[in-house]
Structures are given as C-alpha cells and as structure tokens.
Amino acid sequence: MINDKQIIFSGIQPSGDSVTLGNYLGAIKHWTKLQDEYNCIFSVVDMHAITVRQEAAALRKNTLSLLAQYIACGIESEKNILFIQSHVSAHAELAWILNCYTQMGELNRMTQFKDKSKKHPENINAGLFTYPVLMAADILLYQTDLVPVGVDQKQHLELARDIAHRFNSIYGDVFTIPEAYIPEKGAGAKIMSLQNPTAKMSKSDPNPNACISLLDKPEDIVRKIKRAVTDSEAEVCYREGKDGVNNLLTIYSSVTGISIDDAVKEFSGSGYGDFKLRVGEAVAEHLIPIQKKYDDLMKNKDYLESIYKNGAEVASSVARRTINKVKKKVGFIVG
Numbered sequence: 463m464i465n466d467k468q469i470i471f472s473g474i475q476p477s478g479d480s481v482t483l484g485n486y487l488g489a490i491k492h493w494t495k496l497q498d499e500y501n502c503i504f505s506v507v508d509m510h511a512i513t514v515r516q517e518a519a520a521l522r523k524n525t526l527s528l529l530a531q532y533i534a535c536g537i538e539s540e541k542n543i544l545f546i547q548s549h550v551s552a553h554a555e556l557a558w559i560l561n562c563y564t565q566m567g568e569l570n571r572m573t574q575f576k577d578k579s580k581k582h583p584e585n586i587n588a589g590l591f592t593y594p595v596l597m598a599a600d601i602l603l604y605q606t607d608l609v610p611v612g613v614d615q616k617q618h619l620e621l622a623r624d625i626a627h628r629f630n631s632i633y634g635d636v637f638t639i640p641e642a643y644i645p646e647k648g649a650g651a652k653i654m655s656l657q658n659p660t661a662k663m664s665k666s667d668p669n670p671n672a673c674i675s676l677l678d679k680p681e682d683i684v685r686k687i688k689r690a691v692t693d694s695e696a697e698v699c700y701r702e703g704k705d706g707v708n709n710l711l712t713i714y715s716s717v718t719g720i721s722i723d724d725a726v727k728e729f730s731g732s733g734y735g736d737f738k739l740r741v742g743e744a745v746a747e748h749l750i751p752i753q754k755k756y757d758d759l760m761k762n763k764d765y766l767e768s769i770y771k772n773g774a775e776v777a778s779s780v781a782r783r784t785i786n787k788v789k790k791k792v793g794f795i796v797g
C-alpha cells in the first residue's frame with residue numbers, strides 16, 4: 463500500500479437478508495472508527511456463505527444488500543477498500559494452497575464447525591470444515607496487521623496465525639502475522655440472543671424474535687426487546703447469571719454511548735417493562751438514519767456496482783503480490 467498505516471481486514475457473510483444488531487455492534491460499528499487510522503479492507507464474504515446452502519437469487523440480493531449496509535453504517539467507500547470476496551480469485555487460490563499446510567486435527571478443534579454441523583446435519587460439507595482456511599487466506603493475502611472481529615472468531619484467527627507461522631518457518635517471511643482486534647467486554651463484544659441469552663445472536667437463527675435485524679421496523683424492534691428473556695428478580699443490574707439483563711444493558715450502552723455503570727444508575731428503581739421499552743426505543747432511534755441511508759443506496763444500484771468493481775480491482779492488485787510470492791515459494795512455475 464502507498465502509505466505506512468497498518469492494514470486491517472474484516473468481512474461478514476451475506477448469509478441472511480440483513481445483518482443483526484450483533485454483527486453491527488460487535489463488528490461494523492467498530493470498523494467505522496478505524497477507517498481514518500488504518501488502511502481498511504472490508505469484504506462481503508460470499509464464498510464463506512455457501513458453506514451453508516444458499517438460494518442463488520437470494521445470495522445475489524443479500525450480497526449487494528450487505529455492501530449497502532456496510533456503507534449505510536458509515537463505512538466510506540472513499541476511505542476503504544470495499545469488495546466482494548468471489549471477485550478476487552486469489553482468495554480461492556491461496557485457500558487451496560493453505561489447505562495443504564493445515565492439519566485435520568487443527569480444523570477438528572474449531573467450535574464453529576462443531577456448532578454448524580449440529581445445525582445442518584444434512585449438509586456437513588468439506589467447505590464447512592475448511593472454512594477457517596479460506597478465512598486465513600482472506601487475511602494473509604493482504605499482509606493484514608489487525609483483524610477486527612467479534613470474540614466468536616478468536617479461535618479462527620488463532621488458526622490463521624498458526625498457519626502463517628508454519629508457512630513462514632518453512633519459506634521465510636512471506637506473511638505478516640495478524641492480530642485479533644476484539645472489542646472489550648461490554649462494548650458489544652458478544653451480543654446474545656434475545657430468546658436464549660446464553661447463545662450468541664445470529665442472523666441464521668430460525669426464531670425471528672431472537673434477533674434484531676439492522677433493517678427491522680422500529681415497532682418490531684421495540685416488540686422484540688419487550689419480549690426478551692430476562693429473569694424473575696426485577697432488578698436492573700449487571701451481574702453474573704443475569705445474562706438477559708446484561709445483554710440488554712450492553713446493547714443500550716453500545717447504542718447510546720452511556721457506560722454500563724451509568725446505565726445501571728439510570729435504571730435503578732425501574733421495572734423490567736420500563737427498562738425494556740427504553741432499550742427498544744434507543745435501538746430503534748439509533749437505527750433509523752442507517753435504514754434511511756440504506757434505502758437510498760438500494761435505489762442506486764449503479765453506484766453500488768461502481769464501488770464493488772473498483773474495490774475488486776484495487777484488492778486484486780494488492781492480493782496478486784502475495785499470491786505470486788506464495789506460488790514461487792511452494793514451487794509453482796509463475797507465468
């Protein structure tokens with residue numbers, strides 16, 4: 463890259479029609495704060511999405527929609543490289559090579575693979591198993607320094623580091639060793655399901671009341687938060703064992719910028735009904751301008767196309783340097 467800022471890479475799968483409040487607070491919102499200080503590369507990782515069966519037309523629609531959601535949340539196309547993963551073929555090329563430098567035993571330990579296999583017992587495909595290797599390729603192709611992700615991705619990132627170390631120890635310094643950049647506890651690190659606050663909020667959750675989507679209508683947001691599972695104590699405080707209330711306090715703190723301690727003071731003496739209503743309203747209010755921007759962007763498909771085409775061109779030229787070096791190192795004849 464042309465300047466000496468550190469490189470950041472991250473991505474989200476277009477595996478649903480909208481990102482969740484978890485994706486937003488755990489990932490995208492943090493990205494917006496990094497765009498001035500770092501060279502940021504943000505990808506819509508459609509190749510990861512097909513590890514779970516997707517309907518083709520829906521995947522196309524969701525991929526474009528996710529790009530618009532990135533921009534609507536404040537990721538500026540002028541400051542960052544925004545692109546669609548399948549547009550840069552070096553991701554698939556490097557993933558194959560790195561597959562040959564990754565052990566079955568390492569992949570067997572991945573908890574996301576175990577969880578997703580349980581969720582989709584009818585389709586435990588090899589791509590689901592080697593998913594973390596494609597993720598490692600995404601990161602290592604750009605000589606990434608930092609990877610901002612939710613805490614659920616920490617294990618994948620550690621594997622990417624292990625693969626990079628292994629490759630470097632054989633061939634010399636080919637890859638930069640990436641570091642995870644994970645938000646602190648309480649700052650949206652892990653937003654939990656509204657219906658089962660011990661499980662993470664996930665866009666592929668079949669229960670629509672478990673998760674808030676970035677594009678949900680304000681009245682739906684308020685309704686879902688009103689129905690959120692809490693406990694029978696009726697005391698708004700942040701304490702171990704109060705997973706439902708802790709989650710709502712985290713959400714409230716993340717959208718308003720008020721610290722959790724101050725939020726607890728604000729709600730002291732409030733009943734859960736009042737507390738949930740105010741959290742719901744705060745979330746809805748925060749999302750309204752994002753939704754408005756999203757609607758405008760989706761009316762301008764040419765603009766979105768110009769962004770992803772330009773992004774793919776720039777990303778390809780950066781990725782090409784790494785993939786050529788890797789090919790030479792492993793002994794391919796580079797034409």
Ligand code: ATP
Pocket residue numbers: 473474475477482484485486487488489610611612613614615650651652653654662663664665666667
């Ligand atoms: P899926 O349900 O399809 O597995 P997902 O909702 O878990 O998807 P990903 O595309 O896997 O979302 O994740 C995108 C980013 O959002 C990652 O950085 C991940 O760490 C973060 N993220 C996902 N869910 C949450 C959550 N509940 N809380 C905080 N961060 C999250």
Ligand code: LTN
Pocket residue numbers: 471472473474475507510596597600601609610611615618
């Ligand atoms: N595996 C991630 C999405 C993802 C990613 C990446 C994140 C794919 N490639 C590279 C950071 C860097 C997920 O499920 N959230």
